[in-house]
Amino acid sequence: MTVHLVPWNTKLNLLEEANRLYETAKTFDCIQKGDLVAIKLHVGELGNPYYVQPVFVHDIICRVKEAGGKPFLTDSNTAYLAQRNNAYDHMKTALMNGFNMAPFIVADGLRGENFQLTKTKGILKEIEVSGAIAQADAMIVVSHCKGHELTGFGGAIKNLGMGCTPKAGKLRQHRTVGIEIDTSKCVGCGKCKEVCAFHLPDIIQGKAHNTSSLCMRCPMCIASCPMEAIHFVDKQNLCKALASAAYGVLSTFEHKKVSYVSFAKDIAQGCDCLPNPGEIVMKDVGIFASDSAVSIDAAFLQSVDAKLFNDASEVDCMVQVKEAKALGIEGEVKPKINVLN
Numbered sequence: 001m002t003v004h005l006v007p008w009n010t011k012l013n014l015l016e017e018a019n020r021l022y023e024t025a026k027t028f029d030c031i032q033k034g035d036l037v038a039i040k041l042h043v044g045e046l047g048n049p050y051y052v053q054p055v056f057v058h059d060i061i062c063r064v065k066e067a068g069g070k071p072f073l074t075d076s077n078t079a080y081l082a083q084r085n086n087a088y089d090h091m092k093t094a095l096m097n098g099f100n101m102a103p104f105i106v107a108d109g110l111r112g113e114n115f116q117l118t119k120t121k122g123i124l125k126e127i128e129v130s131g132a133i134a135q136a137d138a139m140i141v142v143s144h145c146k147g148h149e150l151t152g153f154g155g156a157i158k159n160l161g162m163g164c165t166p167k168a169g170k171l172r173q174h175r176t177v178g179i180e181i182d183t184s185k186c187v188g189c190g191k192c193k194e195v196c197a198f199h200l201p202d203i204i205q206g207k208a209h210n211t212s213s214l215c216m217r218c219p220m221c222i223a224s225c226p227m228e229a230i231h232f233v234d235k236q237n238l239c240k241a242l243a244s245a246a247y248g249v250l251s252t253f254e255h256k257k258v259s260y261v262s263f264a265k266d267i268a269q270g271c272d273c274l275p276n277p278g279e280i281v282m283k284d285v286g287i288f289a290s291d292s293a294v295s296i297d298a299a300f301l302q303s304v305d306a307k308l309f310n311d312a313s314e315v316d317c318m319v320q321v322k323e324a325k326a327l328g329i330e331g332e333v334k335p336k337i338n339v340l341n
């Protein structure tokens with residue numbers, strides 16, 4: 001399964017380059033006349049400028065229509081209490097960030113109640129798939145490649161596994177990771193509690209303790225602790241959970257009905273969910289297209305210095321890719337890249 005790439009060459013018309021890429025990769029061959037086509041994207045957190053530029057998404061919408069499909073933009077609400085946590089605020093964010101060129105349907109409903117519980121394989125046995133995605137006929141997965149605090153990096157597999165699942169599914173994945181507080185380091189300052197959406201952990205006799213089932217394993221408290229007393233345990237489990245959830249999401253589609261476009265541009269260490277993703281850490285690479293989530297993520301990682309992500313997150317970025325392949329998602333962990341010069 002070859003991955004196709006147009007380099008991010010600003011001496012060329014990049015919209016034309018993107019279309020040359022889609023032609024070569026046959027990106028829209030997955031669409032038949034009348035298909036309801038989910039264009040799965042991340043509309044960006046307000047304040048974060050690094051999400052996929054709306055002009056490219058508009059172009060993809062036009063291509064889907066030309067192929068006979070009925071495109072709608074979609075994403076699932078967040079589990080954490082940010083501005084995309086419910087459909088109203090999510091839709092408002094989409095509009096403010098420029099995604100007004102097709103209906104934006106929040107895939108899991110007003111507050112995450114619309115999903116289809118689906119059997120999967122691997123570290124999870126079942127996964128909640130957001131309703132509008134489970135019911136779509138075809139899907140174009142539009143991803144932005146960037147670093148991620150918990151999974152090393154985020155690309156197509158993460159867009160499927162985390163992005164196509166509602167709050168319940170996201171929590172199911174996050175809770176494969178453990179959290180520990182080293183009480184010998186804790187000074188009881190309560191900074192962790194201040195930043196936590198659920199006002200966890202409990203501070204008991206001057207020490208923080210977290211045994212709550214509400215904890216969603218977000219990195220907020222860890223980042224806030226001045227004593228570096230809070231740590232995740234078995235972070236690799238989340239990478240495996242992404243792959244497991246991605247398998248479940250793909251099982252709601254017929255074979256060859258999902259296509260992938262990944263933008264390796266504005267590559268920051270932090271993910272698109274953060275309002276403050278930090279510095280750009282890598283040079284722009286280009287736009288990838290493939291019919292495989294495994295191959296397109298592997299192609300990105302072999303095109304950059306992935307060690308930078310691995311070291312920053314203390315997770316091997318390839319875990320999610322290898323796990324997805326091991327579960328039976330089609331693709332190659334060392335794909336051939338066809339560079340369109």
Ligand code: SF4
Nearest residue numbers: 196215216217218221
């Ligand atoms: S990981 Fe920390 S900040 Fe996040 S929900 Fe759990 S206790 Fe709260």
Ligand code: SF4
Nearest residue numbers: 186187189190192225
């Ligand atoms: S922020 Fe760190 S040191 Fe302060 S109470 Fe929480 S765990 Fe303890």
